[in-house]
Amino acid sequence: MATTGTPTDITQGSRTRGGIGESTLRPDGILKVTGEFAYSSDMWHEDMLWGHTLRSTVAHAEIRSIDTAEALATPGVYAVLTYDDLPAEVKRYGLEFQDTPVLAHGKVRHHGEPVAIVAADHPETARRAAAKIRIDYADLPVVTDEASATAEGAPLVHEHRDDHHAEHVPHPNIVHRQPIVRGDAAGAAARADVVVSGEYVFGMQDQAFLGPESGLAVPGEDGGVDLYVATQWLHSDLRQIAPVLGLPEDKVRMTLSGVGGAFGGREDLSMQIHACLLALRTGKPVKIVYNRFESFFGHVHRHPAKLWYEHGATREGKLTHMKCRIVLDGGAYASASPAVVGNASSLSVGPYAVEDVDIEALALYTNNPPCGAMRGFGAVQACFAYEAQMDKLAAGLDMDPVEFRRLNAMEQGTLLPTGQRVDSPAPVAELLRRVKARPMPPERQWLAAGEAADVRALPGGLSNTTHGEGVVRGVGYAVGLKNVGFSEGFDDYSTARVRMEVINGEPVATVHTAMAEVGQGGVTVHAQIARTELGVAQVTIQPADTRVGSAGSTSASRQTYVTGGAIKNTCEHVREKVLEIGRARFGTYHPAWATAELLLESGKVVTDGGEVLADLVDVLEGESVDLELEWRHRPTQAFDLRTGQGNGHVQYSFAAHRAVVEVDTELGLVKVVELAVAQDVGKALNPLSVLGQIQGGTTQGLGVAVMEEIIVDPKTAKVRNPSFTDYLIPTILDTPTIPVDVLELADEHAPYGLRGIGEAPTLSSTPAVLAAIRNATGLELNRTPVRPEHLTGT
C-alpha cells in the first residue's frame, strides 16, 4: 500500500502484535469459512414456529375488510394477527418520524406494505395460510413524483402529520426541505464566461445485502422477549420495538446474530416487531426469514432523485457559482429521509470551492417504495450530478477535466456552503493526480491472450456478442465528498465496556459493545485497538447485545471512529486503573512508577524509555478492572432551516476514481475494464480491511452505473423486478480489477487520525463510469443506470 503525507503518530503499545496498523485477520473468519457462523437466518429453537408476512399487492388503497378466518383454521397455524391485534397504544414506529404502522391500518400506502402476519409450524404452511387471508381493497389514486405529489388536490400520503418538520415544508407531501443560500449566486453568474446546466436522474438502488432479513424471537418466562436478529443498531431497534409490544425496554432483550451485509438497509425495522408479536401471542419461539422477493419489500432503498444543476466558470477555469435543486423520492414513509436531505444539500457542491451558491434539496412522500439509508446517504446522488457538470464545464472551456477539477479543488480551510470550515486535510487535487498518473490498462486486452479474441473480456462477455468490432474505449474521472458520522447536532455517542484480568496465567482484555458487526470488520479493528492500548495479546470481543449501552449505528462510516474511539477511551481509563494497582503493589521497588510516563506493552508495564517495571500478570493477579464509559466526538449543529448555515458535520472523507470502459456501440453493452481508486483514510487501522471496504464500495457504485435499478411502474407504483433475476448486481465478470492507492493524512480531531472509509468510494465510482462511457460514445447520458437503449438510441 502506498502511503504519503503526515504519518500518524502512534507510539503507545505499538509493539504488541495484532495492534492497529496491521492487517490482522478477522476473528470470525474461521467460523465463516467453515459454515459454522450463525447468521440470523440460521437461528433454530426447539418447538419453533415460522412467521410469514402478508403484504399489500397494491400501492395505495383503502382496506375495506380483512378476513382471516380461513387462514386461522388451517392445520398447523398458531396465530394470524392484523392491526386490530396489536397489544399496545403505540402502533407505529420510525427512525425519525413515527409514521410507519406495524401492520397497515385503514389503508396501504405502498406496494408490499405489511398487512397481516401468520405463525405456523412450517414455513410453507405459514405462506399458504397467508394466501388465504382475504383483503378487500378499494384502490386510491397514487402520487409517484413531484408533479403528482404537489399538484392541487393531490392525495395526501399522510393526512395527519404530527412530525416537527410539517410546519417547515411547503406541501404536506414533502417530508423535509433544506435550502442553503450563501453569497450571491445570481450576481456571481454575471461574472461567468461559461455557464452549463443539466437535469440528472438517479435510479432507485437497492442495498441487496445477501443475508435476508431474519431473526428469532423467544418469549421469556417474565412476559418479556429475547430477540436474536440482524440489524445495524440494536438500541435504535429496541427504542422502536418495546413501545409497540407494550413492554418496558428491559423486557426486550436483543442480541445481534450474524449479519449478512447491511449497507443501510437494516437501519429500519423489518421483521423485528412481527416476530416478537407472534412469539408473545403463541408463547413459542418464532423465526422469520424473508425470501429474496420479500426482502426487496422488507427494507428501504436508496432515494431515486432528480437533480437540476447550474454552474458557471471564468475563462481561467475558476468556478463562479452553483445553483441546484435536488428532489429525492422518499416513498411512502419517512425513514431517514430528513437526514438524507441534509446530506444531499450540504454536500451538493462536492469537494470544490464555490463561494456563491443557491441550493434546495427536498424529499417527497409518494406511494413509491419507502427510501432511506444506503451507503453514501444523499451524497451519492449529488456526486453523480456535480461530476457530470464538472466535465461539461471542462468541455465548455476546452480544458482537461482533471485539470479543471484540480483548479477548483477544496483544500483544508475551504468553506462548505453551510459556512463550515473544513478543518482537516482535504487532498482532493492529490487524489485526482494519483488516479490520473496510474498507468493505463493495455488497449484491446481481449487480444492479449493470443490471436483469437477472449470473448470473456469483451462487452457482453460469454454471451459472445462481439469479437471486438465496434468496441470503443473511454476514460472518465470523478471525485467525491462524504461526511462521516451522524450530522446536524445528533448526539452521536458510543459506549464501551472493557475488563482486564488474568485468565489462565495470561493478561486478557474483554471488550463489550453493542456495535453491529455487519461484515465491515469492526470486530477486527476493535480488538486491535484494545491490544494497542492495553498491551495484551488476548482480546475477547463479546457478542453485541443490549446489556451494554448503545454503540450507535453501524452507518455513516462511523463505527471505527465512534465505537473505536469509545474503546480507546475506555482502555485509557482501564490502563490508568491498572497502573494505580501497579503503583500500589510495586511502586516502592522502582522510582519510575512515580516519575515516568508508563505504557502497557507486550504484557508488561514499561516506561516510555522502554524499561520493564512489571508483568501485567503480577500487577493484576487476583484483581480485575472493569469500566463502561460513553464517548462522543465533537458536537455538531443543526442546519438553519432557512439559510442552511451551521457546523453540521464532524468529519469528511474523500475518494477519487478513474474508470476505463469499453463499449460495444452496436449493442450498447459496456465492459468496465478498470476502476482505479485513490482515497485518504487518515490512518489505516487494518490495511487489508481498508482495501476490502474501498473495493466493495467501488463495486456498488459500478452497479448503479450500469445495471442496478428497482423499477417502479409510474402508473401503479408497483415494483416490477423484486428478484435477483431482474434486479442485477455486479458479478465477478462485471467487476474489473480495482487498484487502490491509499493516503494516510491524519485528521487530528479523530482517534489515531482515522477517517471513515466505507462510504466515499461509493460516491465517485458511478460518475467516473458514466464519464468514461460518455468519453467512449460522445453521448450526453444524464441518467443512471445506463442501459443498452441509452447507448444505441433504440
Added chain:
Amino acid sequence: MRVNFTVNGRPQEADDVWEGESLLYVLRERMGLPGSKNACEQGECGSCTVRLDGLPVCACLVAAGQVEGRDVVTVEGLADFAEQRAERGGCGADGSEGSAPADGTAGSATCGTSLQRAQRWQAGGTDSRTGEGGDLSPIQQAFIDAGAVQCGFCTPGLLVTADEMLERNPSPSDADIREALSGNLCRCTGYEKILDAVRLAAARQSEAV
C-alpha cells in the same frame, strides 16, 4: 416422504419431507447444516452451492426427493473432502478418472470428482456436522488470509465452487476464475480479494505437489 442420502460422507435420513422442500431446506432445517446459505432461493446467487455427486449445484434448485441415494458435500464437509482428495494424491492422480489437460486449461478436463469417487468418500474422524476438529482446506485458509471474507454470506457457496474449479483446473487464469465464479454473487468485497484468494490457493496447491 423419507429421503436417504449421504451428507459429508455420512448417511442421513430425513423424514416427513414435503414434496416441495428443497435440498437447501432439508440441509439447513432438518439436518442442522446451515452452512449452505439462503440468499435468493432461486438459483441466482450461488450462496447455497453444494456438490451433488461431485458436481456443484444450487441446493435451492434441487428438490429434496432428487437426492435420494446420492452424495452431497457442503461447506461443513469441505475441509475433510479436500484432505481426503489430497491424501489420494490430488486431482487425477489415481489415473482412473482422467488427468488434467497438459495446457492447464479447463477445456475438456475430466479430473472433477466422479460419482464413484464421491461415493467412495467417507466421513473422517472429525464431526462432519460441524466441521469441528478438522483443519481448513487450502481454499478456506486462502479466503481468510487474502481478506476475501467480509460479511461472509456468499463465502460458503464461493468456497464450494472455487474448490471444485481448482480440482478441475489447478492453474486457472484470471479469466478462468472469473468464469467459474460468475454464478456466485458477493455484495461486500468487490471480488478483488476473492480473486486473490483463489490465486493464493492455486499457488499453494502447486507448491505442495
